[in-house]
Amino acid sequence: MTADLHCHTKLSDGALGIDDLLVIAKKSGITTLAITDHDCLAGTVRAKIIGERYGITVIPAVELSCTDQKRNSKAHLLCYFPDKPERLEGLCRRNSLLRKNAGKLMAIKVAQRYPVTPDFIVKCATGSTNLYKQHIMRALMEAGYTTTIFGELFDKLFSKDSPESVLVEAVYPTPQETLQEIHDAGGIAVLAHPGMYDNFELLDELIELGLDGVEVWHPKNTPEQQESLKKIAKTHKLVMTGGTDFHGAYNPEPIRIGDYGPDDDALAALLSYKARLRRKQKKLEAAAAAK
DSSP states (O other), rough: OEEEEEEEEETTTTTSOOOHHHHHHTTTTEEEEEOOOOOOOTHHOOOHHHHHHOOEEOOOEEEHHHHHEEEEEEEEEEEEEEGGGGGHHHHHHHHHHHHHHHHHHHHHHHHHHSSOOHHHHHHHTOOOOSSOOHHHHHHHTTTTTTTOOOHHHHHHOOTTTTTTOOOOOOOOOOHHHHHHHHHHHTTTEOOOOOOTTOOHHHHHHHTTTTOOEEEEOOSSSSSHHHHHHHHHHHHHOOOEEEOOOOOGGGSSOOOOOOOOOOOHHHHHHHTTHHHHHHHHHHHHHHHHHHO
8 A cells, every 4th residue: 555645736836737646646556645735625526536536545635834933933734534624614715815915925026026927927826726936936937037946046036044035924823723723624633744844842732732643754854853753653642644745846856756655554543543533432421421
């Protein structure tokens, strides 16, 4: 059983549509896939139907943007198997609006320096529910100012330390608020790629609030961090997930679907997690009734 539980499509900041992503997954031997578009559940039903055609189990999922205000850093929470996904729609819309406003401001700044227009940049985001830095870079590629999405020009425009930065960062709900929203929707809450934003202190705090899992296998988690996360997960009985964070041509480094993912035991634990929670709840209710 081969799984990749963290992939993006054109609906957010990926380069591929759902159909193409699933074709590549099929030819790569993937049997279980989660499409985790940022703050977007729009492709869930379509992905499940197409996945069935290719013999791929598609897990309903979404990656939700957060701002860890205590540490002034980003954080992302993955939600898997929400029972009531409609309860996340409001959060997704709010996050999407925040991102869109930030993207428009960056597009205006770039259009003031380069011979592209904000409308042209928006065209480069066709198919997406939002406007991302990758789309701005795509416009600059089309205008002949770079041949790559990531590199010297990207760093100049979007690095916090660059004197020529046009970066505008949205302030999203806190991880604590987002964790509660996921649980209200009946979803499994997993802290994404702790190594990417150094979210290890946050991980400890979220565990105390009922976090369900942590993404262990990810390109931005070092081997040492992966081993540490495994120990934390075992100590606190968290589910362990993993994935490539696949964006196709919009990935900063070459990566293939399935290069990172959970082992069979971790995947089985995720798939059976809700059933185990229900059994535990029934036991607690029976014990309470017997008193």
